[in-house]
Amino acid sequence: MVTICVSSPTNNTCAIFLTTYGGSADVAYRVMRLFQRKYSRVKVVVFSQCKSAGTIMAIGADELYMHESAELGPLDVQVYDGVKSSMNSGLDFNTALTIARSEVVDSFATTFQMMTSAKVSRMHAIEAAGRIAQSVASALYSQVDPVTIGAMQRSIAVAMEYGTRLAKRSNSILPDKLRKLIAGYPAHSFCIDRDEAQDLFNSVHKLEDAPDIVAVLVKYFSKISTPNQDKPFVIKVEQNETVRTQTAEGRESATHQDTGVAKGNRKSNEEKSGQPKSETSS
Numbered sequence: 001m002v003t004i005c006v007s008s009p010t011n012n013t014c015a016i017f018l019t020t021y022g023g024s025a026d027v028a029y030r031v032m033r034l035f036q037r038k039y040s041r042v043k044v045v046v047f048s049q050c051k052s053a054g055t056i057m058a059i060g061a062d063e064l065y066m067h068e069s070a071e072l073g074p075l076d077v078q079v080y081d082g083v084k085s086s087m088n089s090g091l092d093f094n095t096a097l098t099i100a101r102s103e104v105v106d107s108f109a110t111t112f113q114m115m116t117s118a119k120v121s122r123m124h125a126i127e128a129a130g131r132i133a134q135s136v137a138s139a140l141y142s143q144v145d146p147v148t149i150g151a152m153q154r155s156i157a158v159a160m161e162y163g164t165r166l167a168k169r170s171n172s173i174l175p176d177k178l179r180k181l182i183a184g185y186p187a188h189s190f191c192i193d194r195d196e197a198q199d200l201f202n203s204v205h206k207l208e209d210a211p212d213i214v215a216v217l218v219k220y221f222s223k224i225s226t227p228n229q230d231k232p233f234v235i236k237v238e239q240n241e242t243v244r245t246q247t248a249e250g251r252e253s254a255t256h257q258d259t260g261v262a263k264g265n266r267k268s269n270e271e272k273s274g275q276p277k278s279e280t281s282s
Contacts (some may be wrong), residue, residue, distance in 0.1 A: 015043040016061070017212060019224060022052030022073065025155075029162040032060035036169050045213055046070040048225065052188070055181065056159070059173055060166035064197065067207040072192040073180075075159045093144075093152045094183075100140040108133035156182060173201050248270040 014035065035042045044061035051073035058064055058072060108129045115125035163178045173181070177200045185192075198204040199257075207213065 012039055012041045013041040013043070015044045015045055015065075015216075016057070017047070017217060017220070018050050018054055018057060019046070019048045020050060020052075020054040022054060023051050025056055025075075025159060025162060028053035028056040029166065032057045033164055036060055036166070043213075043252050045207060045217070046072065047207060047217060049073075052076075055192075056162055056166065058201070059163050060170055061172060061179070062170045062203065064172070064201055064204045065207045065210055066194040066197060066204060068194060070104060070194060072197055074188060074190055074192070075163065075182045076156070076185070080142060093149055094156075097144070097149070098142075100137070103140060104133050104137045107136045133220070159167070172203060176199075 032042075041062045042060065043063045043065060044050075044058050045065045046058065047067040047070050049071055050058060051071075052075065055072045055075055074153065111129035111132045112125050115128055116122065120128075159182050160178065163173070163181070164175070167173050167178065181200060192200070194204065194206070207217075
């Protein structure tokens with residue numbers, strides 16, 4: 001996770017430059033709640049990947065700035081699977097259950113249709129189809145751990161509650177859009193680009209249209225362009241530092257311009273006199 005916080009003591013506003021592959025939903029929620037309590041207005045700037053837990057933080061932002069190549073991710077919270085020793089999406093098990101139910105229903109319907117087509121009585125066809133459907137259900141549901149299913153359901157409920165609480169302050173997203181973020185995408189890695197984010201969130205701006213924010217991004221881009229899960233990078237930048245940088249750049253530009261004007265005037269005077277004036281060094 002890489003974060004830059006640009007704070008402004010004059011108007012109690014901060015901008016968070018955030019790039020992350022995801023992480024703990026609990027931590028993301030606590031961090032954004034801290035920013036919401038400390039600052040009256042919070043901006044989140046996304047210029048690269050901001051997945052999963054990063055999207056939770058984006059929900060807590062009053063304004064969201066995204067580069068054209070930036071992307072958010074769905075909020076299907078990841079849960080640890082002790083059997084496979086890996087992290088799985090909270091939606092994986094819901095999808096598996098949906099498929100299992102569909103297979104059981106299809107097996108019953110297919111068997112019943114075959115039996116009735118063979119002139120078997122409806123009563124016998126129902127009994128035969130029921131036995132086959134039961135065997136299919138037993139084979140599928142024996143692979144399902146009820147405890148894991150419960151954990152997945154709780155993780156989805158946690159994501160919904162965290163998003164609702166953060167959006168209550170920021171008014172960043174409507175409840176139906178939040179539900180879409182949690183359960184409306186086919187995969188955890190699904191890319192939510194800026195155009196789609198504008199459909200989900202209430203206040204999404206183009207990063208290119210905010211020169212002050214771009215100036216900070218350019219200055220620290222080499223340090224924050226790639227998330228590092230082993231070494232999180234967090235830095236706080238005062239807004240006056242950005243102002244000083246821009247002022248210095250302005251003075252340098254003005255100096256180069258004045259030098260060019262002076263050389264142009266001297267050349268014009270030499271051409272009028274017909275005698276080039278030699279340069280001396282002190």
